[in-house]
Amino acid sequence: MPDILRSIFSVDFVYSALRLTTPVLFAALGSLVADRAGVINIGLEGIMLFSALTGVLGSAYSGSLLVGMLCGLVTGMFIALIMAYFSLQMKADIVLTGVAMNLVATGGTVFILYSICGDKSVSTSLSSLVFPTLEIPIIKDIPVLGDILSGHNLLTYLSLVAVVAVWFFLEKSKPGLRIRAVGENDHAAGSVGIHVRRVRYGALLLSGALASFGGMFLSMGMLTYFSKNMTAGRGYIALAAQALGNGSAVGTFFASLVFGCAEALSVSLQGVGLPPQFVQMVPYVATVLGLVLYAALRKRSKKTVRKHKRRKRGSQ
Amino acid sequence: MEDYILSMEHITKVYPNGFVANRDVSLSVRKGEVHALSGENGAGKSTLMKVLFGEEQPEEGKIFFEGKEIHPEDSISAIKMGIGMVHQHFMLVESLTVAENIVLGMEPGRFGCFNKREAFRRAGEIIEKYKFTIDPRERVGNLAVGDKQKVEILKALYRGAKLLILDEPTAVLTPQETEELFVQIRRLQEQGHTLIFISHKLREIKQICEHITVLRGGRTVGEAKVSDVTEQEISRMMVGRDVMLEIEKPPAKPAGTVLQVRSLPLSDRPDGPTASFDIRAGEILGVAGVEGNGQSELAESLAGLRPVERGQVRINGKDIKGLSVRKIRELGLSHISEDRMSYGCAADANIEENLFSTTIYQKKYSHFGLLRKKLLDRRTDELIKEYKIKCAEKKEPVRMLSGGNIQKVVVAREFSGEPALILANQPTRGIDVGATEFIRKKLVDLRSNGAAVLLISADLNEVLEVSDSLLVLNSGGVSAYFPDASAVSEDLLGEYMLGLRQMTAGEIGGAVHETKA
Numbered sequence: 001m002p003d004i005l006r007s008i009f010s011v012d013f014v015y016s017a018l019r020l021t022t023p024v025l026f027a028a029l030g031s032l033v034a035d036r037a038g039v040i041n042i043g044l045e046g047i048m049l050f051s052a053l054t055g056v057l058g059s060a061y062s063g064s065l066l067v068g069m070l071c072g073l074v075t076g077m078f079i080a081l082i083m084a085y086f087s088l089q090m091k092a093d094i095v096l097t098g099v100a101m102n103l104v105a106t107g108g109t110v111f112i113l114y115s116i117c118g119d120k121s122v123s124t125s126l127s128s129l130v131f132p133t134l135e136i137p138i139i140k141d142i143p144v145l146g147d148i149l150s151g152h153n154l155l156t157y158l159s160l161v162a163v164v165a166v167w168f169f170l171e172k173s174k175p176g177l178r179i180r181a182v183g184e185n186d187h188a189a190g191s192v193g194i195h196v197r198r199v200r201y202g203a204l205l206l207s208g209a210l211a212s213f214g215g216m217f218l219s220m221g222m223l224t225y226f227s228k229n230m231t232a233g234r235g236y237i238a239l240a241a242q243a244l245g246n247g248s249a250v251g252t253f254f255a256s257l258v259f260g261c262a263e264a265l266s267v268s269l270q271g272v273g274l275p276p277q278f279v280q281m282v283p284y285v286a287t288v289l290g291l292v293l294y295a296a297l298r299k300r301s302k303k304t305v306r307k308h309k310r311r312k313r314g315s316q
Numbered sequence: 317m318e319d320y321i322l323s324m325e326h327i328t329k330v331y332p333n334g335f336v337a338n339r340d341v342s343l344s345v346r347k348g349e350v351h352a353l354s355g356e357n358g359a360g361k362s363t364l365m366k367v368l369f370g371e372e373q374p375e376e377g378k379i380f381f382e383g384k385e386i387h388p389e390d391s392i393s394a395i396k397m398g399i400g401m402v403h404q405h406f407m408l409v410e411s412l413t414v415a416e417n418i419v420l421g422m423e424p425g426r427f428g429c430f431n432k433r434e435a436f437r438r439a440g441e442i443i444e445k446y447k448f449t450i451d452p453r454e455r456v457g458n459l460a461v462g463d464k465q466k467v468e469i470l471k472a473l474y475r476g477a478k479l480l481i482l483d484e485p486t487a488v489l490t491p492q493e494t495e496e497l498f499v500q501i502r503r504l505q506e507q508g509h510t511l512i513f514i515s516h517k518l519r520e521i522k523q524i525c526e527h528i529t530v531l532r533g534g535r536t537v538g539e540a541k542v543s544d545v546t547e548q549e550i551s552r553m554m555v556g557r558d559v560m561l562e563i564e565k566p567p568a569k570p571a572g573t574v575l576q577v578r579s580l581p582l583s584d585r586p587d588g589p590t591a592s593f594d595i596r597a598g599e600i601l602g603v604a605g606v607e608g609n610g611q612s613e614l615a616e617s618l619a620g621l622r623p624v625e626r627g628q629v630r631i632n633g634k635d636i637k638g639l640s641v642r643k644i645r646e647l648g649l650s651h652i653s654e655d656r657m658s659y660g661c662a663a664d665a666n667i668e669e670n671l672f673s674t675t676i677y678q679k680k681y682s683h684f685g686l687l688r689k690k691l692l693d694r695r696t697d698e699l700i701k702e703y704k705i706k707c708a709e710k711k712e713p714v715r716m717l718s719g720g721n722i723q724k725v726v727v728a729r730e731f732s733g734e735p736a737l738i739l740a741n742q743p744t745r746g747i748d749v750g751a752t753e754f755i756r757k758k759l760v761d762l763r764s765n766g767a768a769v770l771l772i773s774a775d776l777n778e779v780l781e782v783s784d785s786l787l788v789l790n791s792g793g794v795s796a797y798f799p800d801a802s803a804v805s806e807d808l809l810g811e812y813m814l815g816l817r818q819m820t821a822g823e824i825g826g827a828v829h830e831t832k833a
Contacts, residue, residue: 174423174430181409181420188407192421192471193392 021260026214027238037203038183042098045235046105048215076212167249262286327377337363355531400472410457415439462493574768580627582610589793593827602783648736720751
């Protein structure tokens with residue numbers, strides 16, 4: 001047992017928790033933007049998977065990281081656009097559209113991978129470029145904190161910047177205000193001349209863009225190649241994280257961090273001799289527990305709200 | 317013409333289903349006045365305002381606003397022209413602040429940034445200008461109904477509305493809030509705004525409006541200067557009778573009490589009005605009143621859709637408190653809901669399924685756990701014939717039928733099986749004349765055969781024509797009970813409905829027929 005504790009209370013553990021938070025965080029922020037506009041983006045998993053692949057392909061064939069990144073980004077937004085078209089324009093159910101996208105991604109990425117690399121599981125035959133890691137000047141010299149905060153991948157830092165950016169966007173910008181209005185009461189928003197559908201298109205596209213970075217982090221940061229089904233349910237975990245984050249960017253960050261820790265825990269537990277299959281369950285079990293907890297808390301707060309309302313009505 | 321800000325001339329609006337909501341309606345509003353638009357539910361007020369606000373396109377007619385002919389295509393273009401609408405159901409985003417709601421869609425700020433301070437300043441400015449008392453920083457969700465309404469008015473003013481349409485603004489307000497609203501209306505008038513005040517509350521019209529236009533059955537009844545007419549005259553204009561449907565009706569022979577209602581609340585408020593009455597076998601008790609005065613609450617309580625928490629309801633002597641809908645139905649209740657599509661039928665299920673939806677669990681329809689299809693098919697054919705349901709075939713989804721035929725399916729289900737008590741809530745609303753006549757006849761037949769009937773209807777012809785005795789509701793609860801409905805004139809009924817008259821508790825107590833045991 002002490003082994004486990006020692007590995008949890010180590011600098012490495014916190015470092016890896018932050019690192020493992022990155023993909024979930026990007027996707028959860030994407031989910032947040034869509035959710036605030038009143039559309040639920042179930043397709044995050046598929047978006048991440050496609051972007052992970054096209055990022056690798058783009059960078060390998062062009063030899064440019066920037067081109068690779070743009071490939072991944074455009075792919076993510078394109079898939080979000082398809083979802084938006086079917087759900088907003090053709091009035092298909094957004095949940096089913098998202099699930100369909102995820103299924104397409106599972107098979108589609110392997111198909112593309114095989115057609116290009118002749119390999120059905122990994123893209124190691126291509127030499128993908130990788131997002132660089134950064135040493136942060138002053139911070140890296142601080143003991144402990146330097147080891148935790150410095151030396152991360154560029155995208156990990158970008159994800160933290162994205163938290164602030166998404167917060168600012170939703171709370172302080174005009175489009176953000178409109179997204180919130182549309183998400184809460186689309187009739188009200190429509191009645192003052194806001195184009196509800198256009199706002200939702202925008203939110204889904206932004207959602208796709210954010211999730212695409214989560215996918216690229218997996219194949220061009222954490223690993224250096226694409227591997228079959230490498231998202232491993234992170235798109236769904238992100239949905240849970242966003243729900244736990246209670247509609248705010250900062251809340252979403254902390255909820256994602258919880259899942260990052262769960263994943264880091266699962267990694268460090270593998271070192272202490274527990275059966276690997278059991279250990280790999282940890283992030284998913286954490287998701288279920290998190291959602292149950294969230295539902296229980298929300299139920300209680302709703303109840304109090306209702307009581308309060310009734311009292312208010314009663315006193316009129 | 318120059319003193320008119322708005323004139324709508326010969327507006328005719330026909331809905332795609334053939335319903336004529338406005339027929340050659342004209343409305344002229346003078347600049348700077350408060351103009352009442354009045355009439356019963358379904359008289360065409362809302363349609364006329366939707367046409368003005370660009371939400372509906374008229375088939376015929378012209379609209380002139382500030383001397384120019386306009387064709388508002390949607391509400392956004394109407395807003396741009398200077399027409400504002402305060403909906404009865406507020407169009408507000410609850411989690412946003414008052415200021416954010418006011419500026420939404422026209423937010424201040426540059427480069428995509430929302431300048432909150434400027435929003436507060438602008439909202440504060442407009443609040444100040446019209447002397448509203450409201451905090452621009454408060455979240456709309458925390459506001460009382462009256463304050464939410466102010467936000468709606470401010471929204472319209474922020475968008476430069478010169479003409480404001482208030483759609484039954486006082487329906488949701490307390491008397492104090494109503495007084496406050498009237499003060500605000502006067503202020504708006506002083507600032508040069510013109511208002512259209514939709515209402516059927518005569519006292520309020522008298523108090524606040526200069527002119528009144530009355531609609532009835534989709535037509536203009538007339539326009540008058542409010543100070544020239546009495547409340548009684550307005551009431552007559554509003555509820556005056558059209559052609560009557562003649563129904564053969566043998567005299568009622570009331571027998572033993574079927575339904576006993578005692579102190580049943582008519583609203584959610586603990587101190588709100590209650591009702592007590594009895595209905596005897598072979599009697600139709602009509603409930604008349606402006607909608608929203610407890611009719612829905614009454615019907616829901618009796619049907620088991622709303623728990624009876626206070627007061628008492630007995631069907632054939634059995635207290636229904638805590639009983640499930642099925643148990644209440646087994647006591648002999650049948651229920652025609654006012655909301656046909658939500659409660660009356662399952663729109664996507666077929667006619668046969670709908671006809672047996674309330675009885676399919678009964679033993680006689682199954683055999684060793686399997687449905688007796690042949691029996692059901694035969695009964696369905698019989699009912700379709702008896703109730704003259706026009707359909708392609710019995711397996712047709714109910715959704716495909718016309719409104720009148722859907723209602724016939726509901727009625728066929730509810731009337732077959734010898735109900736002891738029929739709760740008919742707006743049984744003929746929005747359906748054609750033929751089906752209406754058929755359903756009314758059936759109601760009378762059933763009562764002649766010994767059923768007790770509670771008929772709730774907004775259609776005054778219907779309540780007066782079909783009922784044996786009559787209960788009248790207004791905002792203060794039960795305002796009158798007439799043991800003989802045929803002796804009631806529509807003028808008198810209108811005055812009780814609109815709260816101009818009130819019977820004493822003793823007179824209303826006549827509705828309770830205590831059986832002397």
